[in-house]
Amino acid sequence: MTVQANPEQLGFIGVGVMGEPMCRHLATKTGLPVLVSDTNPEPVRRLAAEGAIEAAPDRLGAEADVIFLSLPSREALEAVLFGERGLYRHLKAGQTVVDLSTTPYAYTLDMARRLQELGIVFADAPVMRTRAAAQAGKLSVPVGASAEAYARIRPLIATFASDIVHAGGIGAGQVAKLLNNMVLYETVLALGEAYAIGRKVGVDTQRLFDILSTGSADSFALRNHGMKAIVPQAFPEKAFPVTYARKDILYALELAEHAGVRASGARNLLETFDAAIEQGYGGEYAPAISKLFLEG
Structure with missing residues (x-):
């Protein structure tokens, strides 16, 4: 599958808490036109004021050479790519789609297969680290892609990431991200x-x-989640919440099942997240699970 060497126009769909600063770095650092789309008009307007171009998804899908997706779930990805008004209707052979979202491993492989059948190059590049890191352009990004695709998109990712690793073929980026979050939040639970x-x-x-x-x-978890959240019992609702962390652990457990591994620590963690949600902590910063151990 041919990878276009020099993209002339970029696209970005999903400019939420993490997507907005990533898109901003692309728009201000690459010198390329960046078409941007989101269901929320406010971040799109902010990005347009800094050089991005507001565009409907159909225009973005038809015109962008490399399209970045930063979406909250597999359901959102499915709707954007293959839904009734999905991008697949407008994509053409040779374009590249880069999934920056945290996505189930099996779904990533299926998504890549369907896009490849259309002649589309695919890479999974889930982002790691915090909103502050996104704003500073210092995210960590493991990339699952062919060597050719990785070479093409790495300079673009470098506008918003300081640590970029070619994790392997398609799906390897998601494996690295899901296991990173599994280890992180099992440590947070212990803290x-x-x-x-x-x-x-x-x-x-x-x-x-x-x-x-x-x-x-x-550990990183001790110095950040432990000292900055658990000790002061400070769990803001605009940070990465319990519900989001639960989703990632659910995806990690799906990966473990795919691999034939009974991940008992992750299962216990999922039960803890469920209990925290039942207690009304679902919207709070994920280390809020520590509240459960103070009860009773």
């Missing part, structure tokens, strides 16, 4: 338990977590 235990026996939890950071329990 929530440690916090509750320490607090209930009367230990200063800030001091406790400071001590953990000097030992073998030190």
